[in-house]
Amino acid sequence: MKKISNKTKVLVVAALTVMGLSIFIGLAGAGQGEPGTGSDPLVTQSYVQSYVDSKLKNQPAQGGSGWQVITIQAGQTFAGHGGTEFVLRSGRAVAVDPSTSGILDMTSGGNVRANQAVPANHLLMTPKSDGRGFKALTQVIIMCNGGADIR
Incomplete structure (x- = not known):
């Protein structure tokens, strides 16, 4: 059986650390407005159009x-x-x-x-x-x- 060198061990630990940090950062960012999450749900075009139309109808004739x-x-x-x-x-x-x-x-x-x-x-x-x-x-x-x- 071959012995694993210290250099290889260090590289493996570094790679695992980078991967772990990447996953952690990705999960932390997902809760802050990523599309499709609870804080930024997907909506349909008809919903957006209905919302915009209702806002335009409720604007005053002057000002706003x-x-x-x-x-x-x-x-x-x-x-x-x-x-x-x-x-x-x-x-x-x-x-x-x-x-x-x-x-x-x-x-x-x-x-x-x-x-x-x-x-x-x-x-x-x-x-x-x-x-x-x-x-x-x-x-x-x-x-x-x-x-x-x-x-």
Whole structure:
């Protein structure tokens, strides 16, 4: 019978230690949100869609988080709250700006100043809650993310 050398014994112990640590780390991580575990169960696409749809239906008409489609009638004024983003999808409007800075046009990198036409399909932002926004010349449809006052 062959005698096992000390070098071989050390290698076997090291390999077993590495394997043991790998299994331990794997089991410890499994309890912290691994897909399919109790802390992160699998769900169906229909469940997720139903959940998202219910959340969108319960959002307020103005304000809140997430993009909303809002119709504004001719003659009404839209004054965005600080950080409100909006995109003019149809209709015509002119900027309302009590300051002189304008509304940030994030698409072009410029500003839309008072009485200038609001460009369609540009991502615009009202940086402050100081009355900046637009006046609808015709019926306007916008996508809005954030709060606003419509008068």
